[in-house]
Amino acid sequence: MKRHTFFKLLTLMALSLSLGLPAHSQDKAPIKILVGFPPGGSTDLVARLLAEKMSVVLKQHIIVDNKPGAGGRLAAQALKASAPDGLTYMVAPNATPVLQTLLYPAEVLKYDMLKDLAPVAVLVSYPLAIAVHTQSGVKNIKEYAAWVKSNPKEGSFGTAGAGGHTHFSGLQLGHAIGQPLQVVPYRGNGPLVTDLLGGQVPAGIMTAGDVLQHQKSGKVRVLAQFGTKRSPLMPDVPTLIEQGFNLDTGDAWTGMWAPAKTPQVELDRVQNAIKYVLALPEVRDQLINKATLNPDFRSASEMDVLQRKELLYWGPIIKESNFKPES
Numbered sequence: 001m002k003r004h005t006f007f008k009l010l011t012l013m014a015l016s017l018s019l020g021l022p023a024h025s026q027d028k029a030p031i032k033i034l035v036g037f038p039p040g041g042s043t044d045l046v047a048r049l050l051a052e053k054m055s056v057v058l059k060q061h062i063i064v065d066n067k068p069g070a071g072g073r074l075a076a077q078a079l080k081a082s083a084p085d086g087l088t089y090m091v092a093p094n095a096t097p098v099l100q101t102l103l104y105p106a107e108v109l110k111y112d113m114l115k116d117l118a119p120v121a122v123l124v125s126y127p128l129a130i131a132v133h134t135q136s137g138v139k140n141i142k143e144y145a146a147w148v149k150s151n152p153k154e155g156s157f158g159t160a161g162a163g164g165h166t167h168f169s170g171l172q173l174g175h176a177i178g179q180p181l182q183v184v185p186y187r188g189n190g191p192l193v194t195d196l197l198g199g200q201v202p203a204g205i206m207t208a209g210d211v212l213q214h215q216k217s218g219k220v221r222v223l224a225q226f227g228t229k230r231s232p233l234m235p236d237v238p239t240l241i242e243q244g245f246n247l248d249t250g251d252a253w254t255g256m257w258a259p260a261k262t263p264q265v266e267l268d269r270v271q272n273a274i275k276y277v278l279a280l281p282e283v284r285d286q287l288i289n290k291a292t293l294n295p296d297f298r299s300a301s302e303m304d305v306l307q308r309k310e311l312l313y314w315g316p317i318i319k320e321s322n323f324k325p326e327s
Contacts (some may be wrong), residue, residue, distance in 0.1 A: 030061035031270075033256075034079055034090040036072030042209065045291055046123055046254055047091040053277040058269070071163075072096035073109065076257075080116040084259040086266025089120060094253050095164050098310045102318045103163055103325045119307065120256040120267055121274045122298035124287060127231035127251050128169055130157065131211045131220045132203045133196060141224045141243045144203075145177035156182040158192040158201040163325045166205040168317055169226050169249040173205075176240065176247040196220060207252060208233045209292030227251045233294055250310070253296065255303055271300055 031054075035047045044066065051062040067075040072092050082088035097113040111117065130144075136154075138144045148155040155174070159166040162185040174181035184201055186192040189210040196204040197219050204211070204220075208231065214220045224240045225231060228248040240247045256274065258267060277283055278295045287293045298306065 028060050029087055030063050031055075031058070031086075032063050032065050032082075032088045034075040034088065035064055035066050036068060036070075036075030036090070036092055036096060037066070038068045039066055042126075042207075042291060042293065043091060043093055043254055046287070046293065049283060049286060050091070050123065050256075050274065050277060053280065053283060054270075054273045057273045057276055071100060071161075073100060073104075073111075076100075076113075076117065077110050079257060079259055080111040082259050084261040084263070086258070086262055086270070088259060089270065090117075090257045091123065091254060092257070093165075094255065094307065094310065097257070098307055099164060099168075099314060099318070101311065102315055103323075113307070116260050117257040118260050118262055118267065119300045119303040120258050121271050121300060122253050122255045122296055122303045122306065123274065123278065124293040125231075125251040125253040125296040126293050127208050127234055127237075128166055128205060128226040128249070129208060129211060129222050129234065129237060130170075130173065130203055130205050130224055130226075131196065131215065131222045133199050134218060134221050135199065136202065136221075138223065139221065140238075141177070141240060141245060144223055145179060148177070148179045148181070148202075152179075154202040155179055156184050156201065157203040157205050158184045158186050158195060159205055160189045160192055161185050161187070163323060165249070165252050166207075167323075168314065168321065170205045171321055172247055172249055172317065173226075173240070173245075176245045207292075212292060231294060233288070233292055250313075251294075253306075254293075255307075267300060 033047050033051055035044050037043050047064050051064050055062040067078055075090050076096060079090040097117060101113050132138050138147050157170045167183050170181055170183055189206050192204050193210055195201045211220060211222055215222045222237050224243060225234055225237050226249045227239060230239060275297050278297045284295050287295050
């Protein structure tokens with residue numbers, strides 16, 4: 001046996017012991033990770049990267065099963081219907097369980113996120129930001145507020161779809177600057193960025209990964225982040241709070257859930273593996289530099305507090321907006 005292979009095996013055995021994992025579990029049934037979006041998107045990328053690395057840590061085959069449709073609800077419904085045996089999980093953005101819980105009645109949703117889904121861990125987070133075309137001449141949020149007040153027709157912003165985190169963040173921004181803003185929904189961030197670059201939409205609210213490259217090229221200007229502090233992904237972009245507007249709609253994030261009543265030992269086993277994998281240098285490099293996502297492990301208990309906090313925050317906002325999503 002080659003020397004580096006021997007030491008690799010020793011490292012994996014030590015890791016299994018430190019995480020409380022069985023040294024040999026190849027005979028176990030494979031784990032399935034449900035993803036409510038098509039292959040190729042950021043949620044799918046996170047799920048597949050974790051599946052690849054966690055399968056080594058857990059010594060158990062992991063399959064990513066894409067179930068696109070209904071904004072991720074199909075995957076959540078499939079998770080609820082799965083046996084709570086530690087073999088089925090879901091990776092999804094926070095908008096899937098949190099905002100959809102507030103937008104849809106129980107008969108449409110067909111699951112209760114607090115009763116039917118068990119949090120496992122937060123995986124990554126990513127800032128939301130507002131960007132404008134550089135030809136607007138606007139350089140910060142105060143100038144943006146003055147601009148849209150002087151030019152009400154410019155008071156609209158594009159988002160990837162309606163009823164999501166960026167949609168309601170934009171409406172809250174309108175309240176903060178004292179000028180109502182109208183949402184222009186697009187079928188994804190790709191078409192939105194195309195129109196923003198072409199000047200067909202005056203502003204866009206989107207994730208960092210969809211706009212940073214265009215700021216670097218000088219085609220758009222990112223005016224502000226919506227979180228309470230600057231994200232390491234956008235250290236040069238100030239928050240709204242820094243610019244004098246008391247608005248924090250939070251970063252978007254992606255987490256992992258299991259069916260309710262999954263044994264705690266299984267939840268702990270997977271949570272520990274996630275924590276280890278997210279700390280690997282090669283994983284951090286892929287997430288930060290290739291996907292523009294911030295590795296942001298948070299435990300199941302922290303994730304539970306976070307999603308409950310978001311339900312309380314967004315509930316009154318969504319109700320006041322009178323927004324009615326398509327079923």
